[in-house]
Amino acid sequence: MTIRDVVRLLDAEILCGEEHLDTEIHTACGSDMMSDVLAYVKDQSVLLTGLLNPQVVRTAEMMDMLCIVFVRGKRPEQEVIDLARSKGIVLLSTEKRLFVACGILYTNGLGG
Amino acid sequence: MQCIRLEYDVDGENFSSAGNASESVKRTLKQMGVAPGSVRRVAIAMYEGEINMVIHAHGGKAVVEIYPERVDIYLKDSGPGIENIELAMKAGYSTATESIRSLGFGAGMGLPNMKKYSDEMRIDSTVGVGTTVFLRVNFE
Incomplete structure (x- = not known):
């Protein structure tokens, strides 16, 4: 699927990276x-998280991830959005909870 | 042997900027055409080290030497030092505070991750004086 499909499936708001x-x-x-993401993730391109600080973007950057989805209706500070934009990382925000958001993407064909 | 030497001051007071040095190294290696897998290993190992310097040691200095076939990283701080290195190397062991955990770190994976993504790792630490971590990553 594309990131556009993630936006549609999670009814997400696009914060940057249109x-x-x-x-x-x-x-x-x-x-x-984030330490677990750095330890266990391999070639995943989307990170779903409830954490909002700049290190989420930096972690995604180190792992060459393309998109971060903030769950539970969370929105990061403008500083975090600007950082992601400068790195070409898409930021999305969804009202759905982490478990539900992951489940929707998984059942629609996104792998782990 | 020809080597590119990069030096960074890691600001211990600013959690937001932690990772700046690692990102700069990552960018440099990418521009040099180093294989993406190797670039990522360097970036992750150094990033964990940089985070450690910020959350445990009030920052420090990072020196990176890029050779044609490898990267050597020296992370030097004047923090509290590590009392028991063997224990600190155990996955899941952490002395991080609750406030650090709330930032997504402090899971006790920092040093194990640095070991996992590097080919050589040495820790030289004296309690009350500081810690120097050496990391070597050989390119694929």
Whole structure:
């Protein structure tokens, strides 16, 4: 699927990175613990999280991820949005909870 | 041997900027055409080290030497030092405070991750004086 499909499936708001919505993605991971993302993730392109600080964007950047989805209706500070924009990372915000958001993407074909 | 040497001051007071040095190294390696897998290993190992310097040691200095076939990273701080290195290397062991955990770190994965993504790792630490971590990543 594309990031545009993620937006539609999660009824998400686009915070930045509109120009990258047609990028193809195949896998995702969900975590609030960035150390675990750095330890266990391999080639996942989407990160779903409830954590809002700039280190979420930096972690995604180190892992070459393309898109971050903030769950539970959370929105980061403008500083975080600007950082993601400068790195070409798409930021989305959805009202859905982490488990539900992951489940929807998984059942629609996104792998782990 | 020809080597590119990069030096960074890691600001210990600013959690937001933690990762700046690692990002700069990542960008440099990418521009040099180093294989993406190797670039990522360097970036993750150094990023974990940088985070450690900020959350445990009030910042410090990072020196990175890029050779044609590898990267050597020296992370030097004047923090509290590590009392028991063997224990600190255990996955899940952490002395991080609750406030650090709320930022998404402090899971006790920092040092194990640095070991996992590097080919060589040495920790030289004296309690009350500081810690120097050496990381070597060989390119694929």
